Amino acid sequence: MNHDEWLERAEIYAVGALDGDELVQFEAHLAAGCPVCEKRLQETRETLTLLPHSLPLMTPPPGVKARLLEQIAVESTWPPPLQPRLRRHWWGVGLSALAAAGLLIGLSIDLYRTRQELHRLTSMVSTLQTDLARREETIQSLGANLDSTQRQLQRAEGEVATLQAELAKREETIQAERQELRQVQGAMAMLQSELAEREQALRLLSAPQVRLVRLTGLEPSPGAGGRLLWNPTMYTGVLLTSGLPPTPSDRIYELWAIAGNEPIPAGIFAVDEGGHALLRLPPLPKTKRVNKFAVTLEPAGGVAKPTGPMLLLGSL
């Protein structure tokens, strides 16, 4: 190829219009080292760069200069890491034209790769930004959901607290009612057992063969007295007392059924303030021929044989 053709390409290359195979070939030619083409390229660039002067001149906005000065002031303190790489631009290669031409291709490729890399990074950043924006949106909407969920939860918690308080109150009431119920049941049981006792006493006393035994007060309480309703068929009875002195806490009255000279324990009892008592006798052994009844003051819990003073005595 005639070298003039390379020079023609150099001019079109300088205008930026060379393309396709011609571009690839010309760059290879430059890379191989052609000072003549380099020179033509440079001259054409100088010619072309005066073209902007033909345009109506514009005035830059005043803020740009201030911003730039600010930015370079910052960069003077912290040089950007990109600087060493950018410095390898073709313009800065101050070597012989031959070596420079060789470097040019390498650096062009380097620059191309840097641009590719930059492009890739830029699109990556833009993807990440989009992604980030989407995530932020999601987080915001989740946040809004969370807010309303939290509000609902708070409302629900409030309701639960109210319900719990109410429940506690109801449990308290139920507890009190149960307590009352237990008391009522206890009272009822007492009344029932009392009633049963009275019915039994009544049955015992309403039998035609029942006999009345009068017990008279002895010293030390002659004013005391008792009546014993004795059912000889069932061999048991009921004792009613009056005027007996109150017992000390370690003492109790004991009734004895006396068969001849043998006293048989027939129950223990305490008296109220009036000296009254009602004692239902246990069924006594029918083998014994009971003919007397007596009341003695004995140690609490009762004894098998009388040990204390006798206060009442009566005969069948």
Place this chain on the structure above:
Amino acid sequence: METEAPDNPLHLIQRMATGDRDAFARFYDRYAALVLTFATRLLQVRADAEDLLQEVFLQVWRQAKSYDQARGSPEAWIMTITRSRAIDKLRSRRRRDESAGSPQVSSPLDGVAKVENGAAESEARLTVHGALAHLPEAQRVVLELAYFDGFTQAEIAARLGEPLGTVKTRLRAGLERLRGFLGVKSSGGLL
């Protein structure tokens, strides 16, 4: 060629290379309007051009150390930075538009050659404008499609419905004519 005048751009670049922010401010004052004008023509969108203006001057500051005057004038340097960054944006914008199925934005070629006859216009600018204004329409159109709109020779041929060879010829003829108006010979140095 290199003078010690405080606002000589070569001197400013050397001072920027040592971290002199005052030199940066002066360099900005000297080229910002031109860069913005060029960027606006390239990108067609004022806001994008203002962003580009910042990017370009940041790059200037960062690469001042590696500037080599043997490889081009300061103005060629900053215009090359401006154009190559703008063309990158322009091409990726076109790829986006194409993949989105929208029609390509045709460049407002008719509005380009207007001149603002302000008092501050330099001799060089008037000369270049004169040169552009005196280019034959066919040459001016292909040059602007390539240099300002970032189309390759094949793309220009397709847009204009002309053979590729014709586009090449017009491009080179236009350049030759520009060089003639500027007094730059194809074999001689500009600086």
